[in-house]
Amino acid sequence: MRSAGKIEIDLAALSHNLRQVRIRHKNILAVVKADAYGHGAVEVARALTRDAGVFMLGVAYLDEAISLRSAGVALPILLMTGAPADQIPEIVHHRITPVLFDAQSLTLLGQYLETHRQTMNVHIKVDTGMGRLGVSVADAPDLIRKAHAQYGLRVEGLLTHLADADLQDLSFAREQISRFEGLRSLLARDGLPIRHCHFANSAAIMRLDTLGAADTDLVRPGLMLYGYVSGGGGRSLRPVMRVRARVLAIRNFPAGTGIGYGHTYTTSRESRIAVTSIGYADGYPLALSNKGVMLAGGRRVPVVGRVCMDMTMIDVTAVPSLQVGDWVTVIGAEGDAFVGADELARLCETIPYEILCGVGSRIPRHYVSSSPSSGDSLGDSPAEF
Numbered sequence: 316m317r318s319a320g321k322i323e324i325d326l327a328a329l330s331h332n333l334r335q336v337r338i339r340h341k342n343i344l345a346v347v348k349a350d351a352y353g354h355g356a357v358e359v360a361r362a363l364t365r366d367a368g369v370f371m372l373g374v375a376y377l378d379e380a381i382s383l384r385s386a387g388v389a390l391p392i393l394l395m396t397g398a399p400a401d402q403i404p405e406i407v408h409h410r411i412t413p414v415l416f417d418a419q420s421l422t423l424l425g426q427y428l429e430t431h432r433q434t435m436n437v438h439i440k441v442d443t444g445m446g447r448l449g450v451s452v453a454d455a456p457d458l459i460r461k462a463h464a465q466y467g468l469r470v471e472g473l474l475t476h477l478a479d480a481d482l483q484d485l486s487f488a489r490e491q492i493s494r495f496e497g498l499r500s501l502l503a504r505d506g507l508p509i510r511h512c513h514f515a516n517s518a519a520i521m522r523l524d525t526l527g528a529a530d531t532d533l534v535r536p537g538l539m540l541y542g543y544v545s546g547g548g549g550r551s552l553r554p555v556m557r558v559r560a561r562v563l564a565i566r567n568f569p570a571g572t573g574i575g576y577g578h579t580y581t582t583s584r585e586s587r588i589a590v591t592s593i594g595y596a597d598g599y600p601l602a603l604s605n606k607g608v609m610l611a612g613g614r615r616v617p618v619v620g621r622v623c624m625d626m627t628m629i630d631v632t633a634v635p636s637l638q639v640g641d642w643v644t645v646i647g648a649e650g651d652a653f654v655g656a657d658e659l660a661r662l663c664e665t666i667p668y669e670i671l672c673g674v675g676s677r678i679p680r681h682y683v684s685s686s687p688s689s690g691d692s693l694g695d696s697p698a699e700f
């Protein structure tokens with residue numbers, strides 16, 4: 316074994332998921348932060364660039380934006396965590412669009428642009444109730460007026476982020492949207508209209524009708540592009556990532572044998588135990604010890620014992636055909652069976668985001684394009700969120 320396993324990234328599924336968003340939204344800001352949720356930001360961005368519907372990419376930190384630019388990605392990139400003073404020259408140089416939410420960075424950016432006789436687009440972030448980044452709704456008009464007055468700044472966008480769009484109870488999400496819409500009309504009345512006003516992450520995009528949201532000309536999907544949604548729904552999406560591991564060894568143990576560190580599992584009958592080539596150092600959570608499920612020979616089999624740093628044991632008594640060197644599926648589909656990042660997340664009380672982002676620091680990624688009808692992908696039902 317040269318590596319812990321392999322990750323297959325299905326670009327056809329990515330493009331399918333993008334189309335699902337595009338059915339209703341013209342302008343898409345594709346969120347590719349955290350290495351595109353573990354899918355590889357450069358390759359994902361290139362694939363999305365080939366798709367005419369992407370208006371912009373979104374990243375969290377400057378290095379993420381610069382590696383996209385270095386790879387030749389020319390789309391506008393929104394830097395969503397602000398423009399720290401020491402990063403301004405590079406932000407301007409690489410033509411990154413920063414999200415701004417305080418007067419100081421706005422002034423510093425304006426001064427830099429004036430000195431260098433340049434102009435750039437910015438988006439202003441307002442906190443309508445997330446309690447994270449953003450100028451307060453009350454202070455937003457002043458900040459936006461200031462931005463308009465600064466040399467070189469073009470206020471292209473106004474955004475906010477919803478705290479609760481994935482909950483059953485959408486009342487607070489509705490409240491946030493109404494504060495946002497209120498601000499937007501106030502700005503329009505004051506002669507400060509903003510071209511792109513955006514608030515919708517994947518969960519909000521899936522529930523726009525229920526949210527009763529009016530016009531959303533620009534949306535910011537992340538998770539759903541990769542085939543998952545938090546809070547349910549998403550049957551029309553196709554998971555993009557498939558994680559596979561190899562079988563390193565298989566042994567038969569009699570009943571009563573302790574398996575792995577701490578003997579947290581003891582065989583209750585004669586058992587065939589396979590050692591797979593993935594562990595917590597590859598992002599397979601320790602919390603899946605004695606809880607996880609993998610696919611072996613197209614069947615669901617349980618993780619037994621503690622997940623180790625480099626290996627995880629599974630009980631393959633029910634899969635006599637499985638041999639050393641065979642592949643097992645850790646996340647994704649195999650034949651008709653499927654284990655999703657969302658299912659694993661539920662099993663170990665986390666969220667699919669953390670599972671996807673965590674996988675793969677040590678596992679090489681391969682880019683493939685499956686057809687939706689091939690046995691290894693999910694059924695392709697019509698769009699219905």
Ligand SMILES: *Cc1c(COP(=O)(O)O)cnc(C)c1O
Pocket residue numbers: 346348395476515516517518535536537538539
């Ligand atoms: C991460 C992020 C998104 C995307 O969220 P998903 O839930 O993955 O769709 C959208 N907007 C902002 C500001 C984000 O930080």
